[in-house]
Amino acid sequence: MGEQGSRGPAAPARLRAGVPDATVARLPGYLRALRALADAGRTTVSSEALATAAGVGSAQLRKDLSHLGSYGTRGVGYEVAELVFHISRALGLGRRWPVVLVGVGNLGHALAGYGGFDDRGFSIAALFDVDERRIGERVGEQRVRHLDDLDDVVGAFGVCIGVIATPAHAAQDVCDRLVAAGVTSILNFAPTLLRVPPQVDVRKVDLSNELQILCFHEHRKGFALVEPLLDESMTGEVSA
């Protein structure tokens, strides 16, 4: 993607196209912090205050926001409502996004009942499973449908986001069917690497991975206490 030439002063310098991934990943956090501030009655907020509320540095916050445009007032700060609007629009939350969820086991139930969906901008278009015993079961406002109906639902609602909450062994097959039906963004809770065509985005959430990462740091903390600067030669030959 070639974005060049921000030099032209006549052009309003729209760099909307080039929002770095790292920034995008933080925008939802800013949005949440802003909503909390709005609920608390604040109408304006400084970069310092918002950054603290979102858990980042103020310089980083300003740089992130600068990628969306100049929506602050120097000497004052940002207007909360305005910033919410602009961040929402940058994230594409202007419309309501229908989402399909596949796999209505323990996790699927939890996700379907989670506030995170209907909360802001997302609605569950349908729940799917392949287990005959679950078909027809009511979960929230939806009834569980058979995965074979996927194409119909995706077509009818214009769904482009799918959530996979199946066991690992079924995930790739479900993924393929989602992609075939036209879904182009997938959130995967199954502990498997999904193979998808290049135009499809996948994000993975894996409990086990996260625990192992925490575990590493915990492990290091332990060593930091006992032997701050020694290398661990004695643990080098446990095998054999």
Place this chain on the structure above:
Amino acid sequence: MGEQGSRGPAAPARLRAGVPDATVARLPGYLRALRALADAGRTTVSSEALATAAGVGSAQLRKDLSHLGSYGTRGVGYEVAELVFHISRALGLGRRWPVVLVGVGNLGHALAGYGGFDDRGFSIAALFDVDERRIGERVGEQRVRHLDDLDDVVGAFGVCIGVIATPAHAAQDVCDRLVAAGVTSILNFAPTLLRVPPQVDVRKVDLSNELQILCFHEHRKGFALVEPLLDESMTGEVSA
């Protein structure tokens, strides 16, 4: 930090201490891919094959592994079992880590029943909630205990990892109690930013965040189809 002089062949150059975070975050993925290979009967694997299985580039895999040591054989590849051992050890998975889970709602149930825990290296030391109606309920092999018992359990099992699966409004309080009890790593499923002392690690998993990030890319795809190179001037004045 100062690793220079690979010229000295006598010094074994132990850089175990300096494993980059980005590398650590990928190690669990390598581990999973290696286990899959082992289950398939493979005893050795090249960086190219393992990288493909883990969804990364081969150069990145080799560099990541080089941070743990030199456990490959040139011209051959890596021995699967050996690599599993070394990565496991680097992650601190040599022992079994007890974990406490707070919040036994929909999500808590799902997490407790998830294979990811007992699967590899983790075991649930106890489940906690504050809702009297849930105290005593059996979930898996555990009974739900009251959060007031937290200190006892953490002390008795030497727990240092806690998982928060409560509603957002309760998360900070639960977090404080976990930290006070001695927990130093927290996996947070509640959509809130947790305030913790600097020595405590927090990782956050947020459904809504992930969906919004996907949403952004989906949003961009839509524009890419309609107007590949135009900037979106007409969407600039939706307000007012």
Place this chain on the structure above:
DNA sequence: CCGACTTTGTGCATCCGTTCACAAGCGCGT
């Protein structure tokens, strides 16, 4: 109307992570 104070937006330097490309090392066939 002006000057002092506040806060944004951003150039710049730095750091970290990724990728390339290749020399070093190992096994194998002859």
Place this chain on the structure above:
DNA sequence: ACGCGCTTGTGAACGGATGCACAAAGTCGG
């Protein structure tokens, strides 16, 4: 025994992200 081909490990270039520090720009009080 020896060279050939394969794969690792890593130096080095590259690109992106982070944080600092300050000029630009606005508000507010006098």
